[in-house]
Amino acid sequence: MEYLLEVEGLRKSFGGVAALSDGRLQLRAGSVHALCGGNGAGKSTFLKILMGIHMRDGGSIRRRGMEVAYSTPAEALAAGIAIIEQELSPVPHMTVAENIYLGREPSGRFSGIDFKTMNRNAQALLDRLGFNVRPSQLMMNLSVAQVQLVEIAKALSHNAEVIFMDEPTSAIGEKEAQHLFEAVKRLKTEGKGIVYVSHRLSEIFQIANSYTVFRDGSYVGSGNLADIDRPGLIRMIVGRELGDEYIKTNAPSVVPGIEVSGLTAPGKIDDVSFTACKGEILGIYGLMGSGRSEIFNCLFGLDPTSRGRISVDGRNITIAKPSDAMAHGIAFVTEDRKLTGLNLTGSVRSNICMASLPELSPRLNMNRRMEADASRQMVERFDIKAARDTMPVSGLSGGNQQKVVLGKWFHRKPKILLLDEPTRGVDVGAKREIYRIICEFAEEGGTVVMISSEIDEVLGMSDRIMVMRRGRSAGIYNREQSNAQSLVHLST
Amino acid sequence: MSTENSSLSTWFGSEQRKLIIQEYGIFVAFLLLALVLSISNEYFLTAGNISNVLLQTSINGILAIGMTFVILTRGIDLSVGSVVALAGIVSASFATTSSTAGVPGAPYPALLALPVGLLVGIACGAIVGIIVSRFAVPAFVATLGMLSAARGMTLLYGGGRPVPALTPEFRWIGTGNILGIPMPVVLLAIVFLVSWWVLNRTRFGRYIYAVGGNPHAAVTSGINVSRLRLSVYVISGGLAGLAGMLLSARTGSALPQAGISYELDAIAAVVIGGTSLSGGVGRITGTLVGALIIGVMNNGLDLMGVQSYYQQVLKGALIVGAVMLDQKRNQGV
Numbered sequence: 001m002e003y004l005l006e007v008e009g010l011r012k013s014f015g016g017v018a019a020l021s022d023g024r025l026q027l028r029a030g031s032v033h034a035l036c037g038g039n040g041a042g043k044s045t046f047l048k049i050l051m052g053i054h055m056r057d058g059g060s061i062r063r064r065g066m067e068v069a070y071s072t073p074a075e076a077l078a079a080g081i082a083i084i085e086q087e088l089s090p091v092p093h094m095t096v097a098e099n100i101y102l103g104r105e106p107s108g109r110f111s112g113i114d115f116k117t118m119n120r121n122a123q124a125l126l127d128r129l130g131f132n133v134r135p136s137q138l139m140m141n142l143s144v145a146q147v148q149l150v151e152i153a154k155a156l157s158h159n160a161e162v163i164f165m166d167e168p169t170s171a172i173g174e175k176e177a178q179h180l181f182e183a184v185k186r187l188k189t190e191g192k193g194i195v196y197v198s199h200r201l202s203e204i205f206q207i208a209n210s211y212t213v214f215r216d217g218s219y220v221g222s223g224n225l226a227d228i229d230r231p232g233l234i235r236m237i238v239g240r241e242l243g244d245e246y247i248k249t250n251a252p253s254v255v256p257g258i259e260v261s262g263l264t265a266p267g268k269i270d271d272v273s274f275t276a277c278k279g280e281i282l283g284i285y286g287l288m289g290s291g292r293s294e295i296f297n298c299l300f301g302l303d304p305t306s307r308g309r310i311s312v313d314g315r316n317i318t319i320a321k322p323s324d325a326m327a328h329g330i331a332f333v334t335e336d337r338k339l340t341g342l343n344l345t346g347s348v349r350s351n352i353c354m355a356s357l358p359e360l361s362p363r364l365n366m367n368r369r370m371e372a373d374a375s376r377q378m379v380e381r382f383d384i385k386a387a388r389d390t391m392p393v394s395g396l397s398g399g400n401q402q403k404v405v406l407g408k409w410f411h412r413k414p415k416i417l418l419l420d421e422p423t424r425g426v427d428v429g430a431k432r433e434i435y436r437i438i439c440e441f442a443e444e445g446g447t448v449v450m451i452s453s454e455i456d457e458v459l460g461m462s463d464r465i466m467v468m469r470r471g472r473s474a475g476i477y478n479r480e481q482s483n484a485q486s487l488v489h490l491s492t
Numbered sequence: 493m494s495t496e497n498s499s500l501s502t503w504f505g506s507e508q509r510k511l512i513i514q515e516y517g518i519f520v521a522f523l524l525l526a527l528v529l530s531i532s533n534e535y536f537l538t539a540g541n542i543s544n545v546l547l548q549t550s551i552n553g554i555l556a557i558g559m560t561f562v563i564l565t566r567g568i569d570l571s572v573g574s575v576v577a578l579a580g581i582v583s584a585s586f587a588t589t590s591s592t593a594g595v596p597g598a599p600y601p602a603l604l605a606l607p608v609g610l611l612v613g614i615a616c617g618a619i620v621g622i623i624v625s626r627f628a629v630p631a632f633v634a635t636l637g638m639l640s641a642a643r644g645m646t647l648l649y650g651g652g653r654p655v656p657a658l659t660p661e662f663r664w665i666g667t668g669n670i671l672g673i674p675m676p677v678v679l680l681a682i683v684f685l686v687s688w689w690v691l692n693r694t695r696f697g698r699y700i701y702a703v704g705g706n707p708h709a710a711v712t713s714g715i716n717v718s719r720l721r722l723s724v725y726v727i728s729g730g731l732a733g734l735a736g737m738l739l740s741a742r743t744g745s746a747l748p749q750a751g752i753s754y755e756l757d758a759i760a761a762v763v764i765g766g767t768s769l770s771g772g773v774g775r776i777t778g779t780l781v782g783a784l785i786i787g788v789m790n791n792g793l794d795l796m797g798v799q800s801y802y803q804q805v806l807k808g809a810l811i812v813g814a815v816m817l818d819q820k821r822n823q824g825v
Contacts, residue, residue, distance in 0.1 A: 300712070322711060345768075346705045350701065354709070354715075357698055366694055
């Protein structure tokens with residue numbers, strides 16, 4: 001039996017760190033193949049090598065039995081391999097047809113574009129796929145799901161035979177997802193091979209025939225989905241038992257640190273309530289778009305709320321802007337440090353001091369010694385590795401950058417720490433240090449609320465876990481009651 | 493291990509070299525230019541000529557310092573040239589002895605006329621600042637609007653005619669001197685020192701760099717970003733008002749077409765001085781040296797008898813060259 005695509009022993013390292021050490025995949029025509037794995041399992045590196053974005057260090061890729069090597073996405077596309085990325089990149093002010101045929105417009109008289117033929121071809125393509133999109137619509141007026149469909153149509157207009165879909169449902173609703181699945185089924189009956197990447201296991205069981213699991217950059221196993229049940233697949237993805245990566249030293253008290261009830265922001269979160277006690281780490285688990293980060297944005301005064309009560313230390317408070325939240329002892333380590341956490345052109349010192357300048361310098365003239373002291377304290381406390389604290393923070397590794405963000409907030413001596421993906425893009429060593437910092441903070445009586453999409457991390461660090469699903473809380477569970485299976489199950 | 497060490501040390505070496513070029517490159521360029529000019533022309537280094545260069549640089553220097561505040565926060569202020577004219581003519585109308593061009597009761601004492609000009613500049617800056625910070629209009633558009641509107645108001649205010657015959661008292665800020673130093677130069681020095689202190693030694697200065705570097709991070713750090721954005725346009729407008737009065741005082745009458753395209757020279761000085769148009773990076777000292785480079789170059793070319801049209805071509809090349817170096821430097825990092 002000839003495979004549409006067969007990959008063996010694919011390897012790739014970045015700066016001495018292996019991102020992928022043994023990537024394997026076998027894709028049959030007329031099938032949907034689920035590629036599963038946690039964050040950092042090597043899935044995206046794998047896809048990028050196949051698309052010719054990264055060069056492989058080793059391994060073989062066979063397309064219909066022929067050994068191939070693509071050095072650009074254009075070559076991969078020409079060989080019938082297309083990818084629909086998680087982050088879509090349409091040209092918003094162009095029509096659907098213009099987007100589909102971007103760079104390949106049929107030419108008309110006087111070397112202009114033959115819009116008539118283009119629209120007719122696009123219409124035929126969309127009809128064949130059963131997509132309810134008109135070629136003359138502007139991309140900017142389409143929903144995210146419709147944009148996904150156009151991307152699929154674009155891939156097929158290149159006569160793609162192998163289609164990678166990377167988390168296609170992460171930004172769309174349930175109903176739109178069902179439309180997408182219809183399209184996927186139609187492609188399957190046309191004999192295409194689809195590699196479907198998703199964290200949502202219920203989807204995988206709904207549309208895929210077979211699966212491959214990666215973990216820590218390596219192939220773990222593969223098979224037919226008919227032969228495995230959901231807990232079995234989760235066990236393969238999560239793998240090892242939780243080792244001593246998470247050393248919990250904190251002991252939760254029964255004194256509430258922050259109480260939230262009925263927090264609502266229209267279209268984002270609906271009626272979210274929880275209490276986190278002093279000395280406790282409350283984990284929040286949920287998929288992208290489940291409303292997990294929006295809770296923090298509301299608590300910190302970045303997003304407006306329509307309803308809800310927040311109390312700190314038993315007293316009701318109102319938060320209209322971040323400085324209100326900060327005045328009540330709340331600190332917020334945001335999800336994306338480069339986007340919202342750090343001033344990358346600024347120095348380590350200026351970043352550490354950024355949130356506490358009024359305290360550092362009550363008078364008009366800055367007290368530079370206090371700034372330098374504050375920075376030195378945090379650099380020492382968190383062991384931030386920087387040549388000088390006056391060097392730009394952009395020159396630091398991800399882990400050290402994250403510690404600068406933590407330093408910025410810890411210098412304020414917060415009572416409540418909101419952490420959104422505190423270890424994203426951070427290597428294992430720095431991760432451990434960050435866990436230690438979080439635990440010590442809770443040990444000393446601080447209140448921690450931590451969002452994470454890494455199951456291991458949520459289970460390993462939290463005393464209790466709130467699961468978010470579609471903007472609502474799906475319940476709060478004790479650490480002892482929960483396991484990977486139950487969290488994934490509740491969140492999807 | 494040993495290879496890692498050596499590559500690390502060369503990296504540090506080049507890093508240090510880069511930092512030195514980044515910090516002092518502009519000064520070196522300035523000194524080289526001055527050296528070349530002093531060798532090629534014996535008149536260049538005379539006290540009279542130096543004073544002349546500083547005098548010619550003072551108005552652009554003051555505008556460029558205001559512009560630096562704005563550009564550091566990722567903004568731009570295209571309106572300063574028109575605000576120069578408006579503030580100049582309004583303050584002049586309070587200080588003229590002419591019976592037709594002045595406001596009723598003119599001339600008023602300079603101590604009244606001067607604050608009026610400053611207020612006009614501040615008001616223009618505040619309008620732009622509110623439009624930018626509250627209504628999220630891009631700074632380019634908001635200040636382009638003010639460029640046109642302030643010029644129109646200038647023409648309306650004076651009926652398109654200049655305001656002549658300013659009182660000697662008012663003219664003193666443009667023509668007088670303290671200890672032999674011309675007043676405009678004294679004012680430039682004061683503005684520079686205060687701005688240096690504000691940007692380097694106050695919380696407000698720290699916030700300007702933070703907002704320019706990453707406005708989102710500044711918001712999540714509890715900084716009131718929109719108030720800060722408003723205040724930099726007020727600063728730029730106020731300094732444009734001051735520059736406008738200096739110009740009127742020096743020439744003795746306020747012209748409605750004064751200050752045309754001054755914003756371009758101010759932006760040029762900021763850019764040559766190494767401030768990044770994408771915000772968050774730059775120094776006020778660089779801006780001052782940038783303004784001096786433009787002034788010295790114009791003066792030097794004048795002394796050598798080069799036609800002024802060539803000067804414009806050279807200035808253009810200088811601006812683009814400075815930014816090209818800047819880009820190369822940033823790519824290296």
